[in-house]
Amino acid sequence: MVAQRNYSPHTVRAYRADIHAFLESYRGAPGSISPQVIRSYLATLMARGVGKRTIARKVSALRSFHRALCIQGSEDMNAANHVNLPKMDRKLPSFLTxxxxxxxxxxxxxxxxxxxxxxxxxxxxxxxxxxxxxxxxxxxxxxxxxxxxxxxxxxxxxxxxxxxxxxxxxxxxxxxxxxxxxxxxxxxxxxxxxxxxxxxxxxxxxxxxxxxxxxxxxxxxxxxxSIRHTFATHMLEGGADLRVVQELLGHASLSSTQIYTHTAREHLVRVYEAAHPRAHSNSMAE
CATH class of the missing domain: 1.10.443.10 (Intergrase catalytic core)
Structure with a gap:
């Protein structure tokens, strides 16, 4: 499973811990796990204050686990595939000026x-x-x-x-x-x-x-x-193409890079308002 997906060592450790924690909580046969069982487990974690990103990672770990069970023939259906990932609040990256x-x-x-x-x-x-x-x-x-x-x-x-x-x-x-x-x-x-x-x-x-x-x-x-965020923000503020920044950062998806456009756009607004004589209604007489 790990070799096929090219997971990083950090992801492998996190997934193993997530799967172990779930099985400790469930204590039943892996083949009898249903989507309802997983949803109930995740609801318990959320009630304890576990964040959305951690919940999403746990769902991904369980999907990998059940995928392996299906390949082995221990399960007919990947139960975790029927559990939706929590909707993430996209946090703007912190960066230095x-x-x-x-x-x-x-x-x-x-x-x-x-x-x-x-x-x-x-x-x-x-x-x-x-x-x-x-x-x-x-x-x-x-x-x-x-x-x-x-x-x-x-x-x-x-x-x-x-x-x-x-x-x-x-x-x-x-x-x-x-x-x-x-x-x-x-x-x-x-x-x-x-x-x-x-x-x-x-x-x-x-x-x-x-x-x-x-x-x-x-x-x-x-x-x-944040230094990585700073690099991306300063590149976009300097006029770099979004896809070039995506390539330099090694992002597989353009959507991962697009989060930096918000901070770069704020910079453009500040430059525009400071430079254009009619950016403010009271800046020039009508």
Missing amino acids: IDEMHELLKLPGTSTPLGMRDQAILEFLYATGTRVSECVALNVNDLDLRTFSIRIMGKGQKERVVLFGRRAANAVSDYLEQGRATLADVNEKALFVNRNGGRLTDRSVRRMLDRYIDQLAITKRISPH
Whole structure:
């Protein structure tokens, strides 16, 4: 089931936990599970305050589970397919303004190998919009500094080529020559390494990013993933085509990228109102 669907390790762990929790609650034979049983279980979770996104993930996990049972012949019908996913409230992504992002990029001290690494990671994430999980999976041979591009292995093992600018290239180049060279063993393949020379973990990068984000004098809630949102928003505000941004982000569906158009549209409205002499009724005499 997992191999056929190309689920990420994180999704596999979450689905296993969801299926286990459901079976612990049901305690009956898997083959006798009905849509009503699943709906009742989900209603209990919602009454406890479990969010819609978590409920949707649990339904997806149960659909995968019942699909496997059908393939094995243990079930004639996928009961979970008859359970509707909750209607999601699309939350607008949090992002940094250009000035805030510039302030964040100034924070790492580049006098140490780890500081050079942090600077390179921040510049790289902002320049490419890659996920933190994609960033830590990169190897040195994925990088091509001559063409300002890098090969990314995204969700579902889908490969894409992402571009970056000169500032990110310079930061990564400095890190490779002066930072990584003192940290990593000659046989280490990972692009970004920890203080012991091994591959950085997703959690380590998130902790590092959280530390720098906390130093910004802002009140809005920003997470490491917000840098990806910031990349997409700034690209659209700068006039990038939506499908180009979709390709760079590695989104399978255009609808996943369209959520960023709302914030970009707000930016256009602000620019228009500030620039056009008749944007406000009282701005010019009739």
